[in-house]
Amino acid sequence: MDTLKVRDARDVEQVVRAAIANQQPLEIIGHGSKRMVGRPMATNALLDLSALNAVKSYEPNELIITVEAGAPLADVKLLIDSKNQQFAFEPMDTALLLGTPAAGTIGGMIGAGLAGPRRIQAGGVRDHLLGAQAVSGFGDSFKAGGRVVKNVTGYDLCKLLAGSWGTLAVMTEVTLKVMPRPESERTLVLRRLDDVAANKAMTAALGSPFDVSGAAHVPKSALRDATGALGDLGSPKNALTLLRLEGITASAADRAASLARALSRFGTAEILEDEGSAAAWRCVRDVESFAAKGPLGAWPVWRIVCPPAAGGALGERLARETGGDVLYDWGGGLIWAAMPPRPDAQAQLVRQRAAAAGGHAMLLRAPDEVRSRIDVFHPASDGVAALSERLRQSFDPKGILNRGRMTRPGASSGSAA
Amino acid sequence: MTIMMPAPDQAVLARRSAIIEALRAIVPGEGVIDTPAEMLPYESDGLMAYRQPPMVVVLPDTTEQVSHVLKYCFEQGIKVVPRGSGTSLSGGALPLADAVLLGLGKFKRIREIDFDNRAVVTEPGVTNLAISQAVAHAGFYYAPDPSSQIACSIGGNVAENSGGVHCLKYGMTTNNVLGCEIVLMTGEVLRIGGKTAESAGYDLMGIITGSEGLLGVITEITVRILQKPETARALMVGFAQVEAAGECVAQIIGAGIIPGGMEMMDKPAIHAAEAFVHAGYPLDIEALLIIELDGPAVEVDELIKRVEALAQGCGSTTCQISNSEVERNLFWAGRKAAFPAVGRISPDYLCMDGTIPRGALPKALARIRDLSQKYGLRVANVFHAGDGNLHPLILYDANQPGEMERAEAFGADILRACVEFGGVLTGEHGVGIEKRDLMGEMFSEIDLNQQQRIKCAFDAQGLLNPGKVFPTLHRCAELGRMHVHGGKLAFPDLPRF
Numbered sequence: 001m002d003t004l005k006v007r008d009a010r011d012v013e014q015v016v017r018a019a020i021a022n023q024q025p026l027e028i029i030g031h032g033s034k035r036m037v038g039r040p041m042a043t044n045a046l047l048d049l050s051a052l053n054a055v056k057s058y059e060p061n062e063l064i065i066t067v068e069a070g071a072p073l074a075d076v077k078l079l080i081d082s083k084n085q086q087f088a089f090e091p092m093d094t095a096l097l098l099g100t101p102a103a104g105t106i107g108g109m110i111g112a113g114l115a116g117p118r119r120i121q122a123g124g125v126r127d128h129l130l131g132a133q134a135v136s137g138f139g140d141s142f143k144a145g146g147r148v149v150k151n152v153t154g155y156d157l158c159k160l161l162a163g164s165w166g167t168l169a170v171m172t173e174v175t176l177k178v179m180p181r182p183e184s185e186r187t188l189v190l191r192r193l194d195d196v197a198a199n200k201a202m203t204a205a206l207g208s209p210f211d212v213s214g215a216a217h218v219p220k221s222a223l224r225d226a227t228g229a230l231g232d233l234g235s236p237k238n239a240l241t242l243l244r245l246e247g248i249t250a251s252a253a254d255r256a257a258s259l260a261r262a263l264s265r266f267g268t269a270e271i272l273e274d275e276g277s278a279a280a281w282r283c284v285r286d287v288e289s290f291a292a293k294g295p296l297g298a299w300p301v302w303r304i305v306c307p308p309a310a311g312g313a314l315g316e317r318l319a320r321e322t323g324g325d326v327l328y329d330w331g332g333g334l335i336w337a338a339m340p341p342r343p344d345a346q347a348q349l350v351r352q353r354a355a356a357a358g359g360h361a362m363l364l365r366a367p368d369e370v371r372s373r374i375d376v377f378h379p380a381s382d383g384v385a386a387l388s389e390r391l392r393q394s395f396d397p398k399g400i401l402n403r404g405r406m407t408r409p410g411a412s413s414g415s416a417a
Numbered sequence: 418m419t420i421m422m423p424a425p426d427q428a429v430l431a432r433r434s435a436i437i438e439a440l441r442a443i444v445p446g447e448g449v450i451d452t453p454a455e456m457l458p459y460e461s462d463g464l465m466a467y468r469q470p471p472m473v474v475v476l477p478d479t480t481e482q483v484s485h486v487l488k489y490c491f492e493q494g495i496k497v498v499p500r501g502s503g504t505s506l507s508g509g510a511l512p513l514a515d516a517v518l519l520g521l522g523k524f525k526r527i528r529e530i531d532f533d534n535r536a537v538v539t540e541p542g543v544t545n546l547a548i549s550q551a552v553a554h555a556g557f558y559y560a561p562d563p564s565s566q567i568a569c570s571i572g573g574n575v576a577e578n579s580g581g582v583h584c585l586k587y588g589m590t591t592n593n594v595l596g597c598e599i600v601l602m603t604g605e606v607l608r609i610g611g612k613t614a615e616s617a618g619y620d621l622m623g624i625i626t627g628s629e630g631l632l633g634v635i636t637e638i639t640v641r642i643l644q645k646p647e648t649a650r651a652l653m654v655g656f657a658q659v660e661a662a663g664e665c666v667a668q669i670i671g672a673g674i675i676p677g678g679m680e681m682m683d684k685p686a687i688h689a690a691e692a693f694v695h696a697g698y699p700l701d702i703e704a705l706l707i708i709e710l711d712g713p714a715v716e717v718d719e720l721i722k723r724v725e726a727l728a729q730g731c732g733s734t735t736c737q738i739s740n741s742e743v744e745r746n747l748f749w750a751g752r753k754a755a756f757p758a759v760g761r762i763s764p765d766y767l768c769m770d771g772t773i774p775r776g777a778l779p780k781a782l783a784r785i786r787d788l789s790q791k792y793g794l795r796v797a798n799v800f801h802a803g804d805g806n807l808h809p810l811i812l813y814d815a816n817q818p819g820e821m822e823r824a825e826a827f828g829a830d831i832l833r834a835c836v837e838f839g840g841v842l843t844g845e846h847g848v849g850i851e852k853r854d855l856m857g858e859m860f861s862e863i864d865l866n867q868q869q870r871i872k873c874a875f876d877a878q879g880l881l882n883p884g885k886v887f888p889t890l891h892r893c894a895e896l897g898r899m900h901v902h903g904g905k906l907a908f909p910d911l912p913r914f
Contacts, residue, residue, distance in 0.1 A: 020899065059774070059776070060671060061667045061668075061670055061671040061775065061776060062670075062774050062775055062776060063670060064774075084673060085673075113615075119614055120614065123588065123592050124614070124615060126615075126620055126623055127588065127591075127592050136867060138899060140863045140867075141863070142861075142863050142864045142867045143860060143861070143864045144864075146772075146840070146841040146859075147774065147839055147840075148772045148773065148774060148804070148805055148839075148840050148841055148844070149585075149772075149804045149805075150580060150584065150589070150772045150801065150804040150805065150806045150844035150845060151772055151841045151843075151844060152577065152578045152580075152589075152627045152843050152844065152845055152846070152847055152848075153841045153842045153843050153848060153852070153856070153859055154848065154856065154859075154860060154864075154865075154868050154886065155624055155627070155628055155868045155871055155872075156578070156591065156623055156624060156626065156627050156628075157624070157867070157868070157871075158623075159591070159620040159622075159623020159624055159626075160619055160620055160623065160624050160871075162620065162623075163615070163619070163620055164619055168619075179675070180673030180674070180675065181673070183673075203533050206535065207532060207533070207535065207644060208644060209556060209644040209645060209646065209647050209713075210713070211644075211646075211712065247712070247716060248716055248719055248720070250715045250716065250719055251712060251713055251715055251716030251719070254713055254715045254716070255713055258713075305613045305614060305615055305617075306613060307531075307534045307536075307611070307612035307613055308533075308534055308535075308612075308614075309531075309533035309534045310534075330614055333613060333614050334614070358611050358612055358613065359611075359613055360613070360616070360617035362617070377617060377618060378617035378618070380617060380618050381607070381608070383605055383606075383607045384607055384608070384609065384618070384621065385618075387601075387607065387621065387874065387875070388618050388619050388621070390873075390874035390875075391619060391621075391624075391871065391874045392619075393874070393897075394867075394870035394871050394873060394874045394897075395867070395870075397897060397899060398899065406618070
């Protein structure tokens with residue numbers, strides 16, 4: 001398969017135009033760290049953006065950074081970290097879960113739209129993408145959004161680009177909002193709660209005025225072989241419920257104490273500070289418990305998003321019915337579920353349960369043959385599926401970009417339940 | 418009128434009585450309004466310089482009725498203009514002579530309050546403030562707070578992606594809505610999102626929010642609610658130069674402090690506001706900053722000290738710090754009344770809404786001063802300084818021949834300057850008809866064609882709110898045409914692996 005390494009937006013236009021003329025669908029890659037996510041694609045050439053990797057401008061006082069889409073996420077994070085700033089949505093590093101070496105590029109981070117624990121407080125990738133230059137499936141470079149936070153000029157195309165897995169346009173340059181990195185963080189650790197009780201504790205915490213920026217629960221089963229920060233904390237292998245508070249030191253400490261008092265009915269909380277807290281949240285963010293190289297590395301992993309207060313009951317039931325392991329982030333609103341391998345990754349059961357709880361499920365990790373057999377992304381209702389397809393075609397009528405990654409071509413879009 | 422709207426379809430106008438009869442069959446009783454006197458309140462929205470009686474007003478009160486009205490209009494090729502409370506400042510709800518004005522004012526019920534999931538499910542006609550009031554007893558509120566919040570509807574907020582003084586820290590409407598029920602022009606009813614942090618597939622809620630009533634009619638919205646911060650305190654800081662105030666704003670943000678709100682007023686705005694509400698604003702300064710910090714008391718007290726020190730370092734000449742809610746509200750009273758206050762010193766005013774990078778503030782103010790001289794019109798400036806959103810108020814008298822046109826030309830020049838300085842045409846008021854013809858300043862034809870193709874995916878006949886947002890209307894078939902650039906090796910020198 002041809003790999004076409006582009007040097008600038010003009011190259012991208014040329015490649016896409018040639019692909020249209022030759023009816024040759026393209027797979028869009030940066031570092032290729034998430035290539036095994038989504039349905040296997042019907043493409044026969046690679047459009048490689050990794051050489052489009054410049055930082056175009058970084059203005060800490062404006063809270064914005066403009067970079068080319070192929071810029072390595074790790075480098076950009078180091079750069080903004082040097083000015084005590086961060087991406088507030090806490091982008092997930094999928095390398096551990098998928099067993100790939102690199103953390104990927106900024107373009108991949110946006111295309112995947114996988115936000116970490118702070119999503120409950122700061123929003124997701126879509127909330128921080130201010131503008132983009134991208135090449136559509138028409139082979140034309142277009143502009144979306146702008147370079148300021150407050151902007152309602154025209155349709156908000158950035159929202160569509162975030163989380164579209166490269167199926168709408170090839171982003172070449174993006175402007176992201178950055179935020180000050182909190183001075184301090186504290187994490188309350190509650191032990192031995194079952195999933196439903198932990199869900200209640202997280203709901204109480206998130207309904208408090210203490211501005212909780214992370215609420216996760218790691219059941220006992222998910223800790224059985226845990227290493228790293230969670231493993232250390234989990235000893236002697238009891239469930240952990242984690243609640244994070246960030247801000248200036250006095251405030252984080254004060255709120256941690258207040259929250260511990262407010263949650264005293266759920267047990268006595270230990271408090272982790274700064275580096276210890278950060279290490280625990282990295283494990284949650286990157287789903288270390290289900291790491292590709294860990295004991296559950298061969299199990300398919302579902303990413304289920306549901307109404308947060310429904311998470312505990314849903315996850316507990318899924319674990320029981322499938323013999324799988326679950327862990328919870330976003331106060332219960334995000335469930336990571338690893339399941340014993342089956343040809344269909346138990347899709348029907350997972351989707352039925354998720355939909356009944358008001359949520360949806362995506363199969364983030366599974367072997368190729370499983371991902372080509374089932375819908376990787378949660379099937380939408382007929383009307384929403386048809387609208388989504390019309391929208392996709394408004395960007396890429398010939399299906400040049402990452403063809404077939406999000407939807408099965410010709411699959412009847414049956415209702416979810 | 419200086420803005421051209423699509424020419425009325427005479428064939429539709431000729432069928433007016435039959436159309437009214439058909440609509441009465443869908444929405445019985447007083448839900449169809451067709452007399453000139455009763456239609457008068459619907460002739461205009463918050464952009465009051467523009468008026469146009471609609472063909473007929475329809476006020477449905479169920480999703481089913483909305484669906485049937487739209488389906489009927491779709492089949493008959495009749496244009497529809499949706500309307501919430503009619504507070505749009507950009508003419509988003511301006512009627513068309515040959516269009517049905519679809520008012521959502523009867524959708525007034527909050528359907529569900531779910532504290533555990535921190536979500537409220539509401540009908541679109543509920544006011545922004547009513548949502549906060551409905552959850553206040555449990556310490557919650559809905560964060561976006563446009564200054565029209567006592568009147569503006571949440572459906573209109575979604576259509577316009579409304580902001581407010583607190584969106585610096587808490588985001589705009591798009592960052593605070595989770596899902597909706599939307600009726601497409603064909604009458605098809607879709608549910609998007611729900612009580613979940615994100616929805617499956619493409620972010621349809623994201624593209625619907627801020628689409629100015631061009632994509633569909635929203636009949637239900639799920640918003641997220643937040644716990645009220647424990648405390649809030651404000652500083653009121655005066656500066657002898659606008660530049661120093663701008664520098665102070667940059668330094669606060671640069672120091673990693675994101676205030677709940679950070680507002681700036683220039684001298685004319687300060688004087689107008691003080692004369693109106695007597696908030697105790699100092700009058701011998703060029704710029705006033707109101708900076709609100711919220712959170713737990715220990716945090717707010719600490720940040721107040723840091724901000725005060727930064728302000729002094731930037732040469733502030735006065736600094737007051739609120740010690741009570743009464744005082745804090747008094748600091749805000751003048752800012753919140755700035756628009757009516759300016760209304761008292763001038764027969765008419767135009768409120769502009771561009772956004773610039775924060776650092777460009779002094780440059781933008783200098784440009785506005787120059788333009789004020791060039792056009793011979795006074796201007797008072799209020800800004801959401803924290804996020805660079807400018808609201809210059811251009812003072813004019815509509816009774817003086819030519820003044821309104823001059824004011825509009827002045828405003829257009831300000832918005833062009835915003836784009837020139839790296840900003841955008843509108844930060845929170847929307848494009849509507851007001852900035853429609855300036856879209857080319859910011860977007861190329863290719864950019865606008867991509868946006869219009871999205872419109873086509875929702876409304877292929879272009880019947881919903883036509884004449885708004887886009888300066889030129891194209892047929893969907895024309896927009897979808899692909900120009901194939903032949904040649905197998907269009908990139909011969911590209912590295913291959």
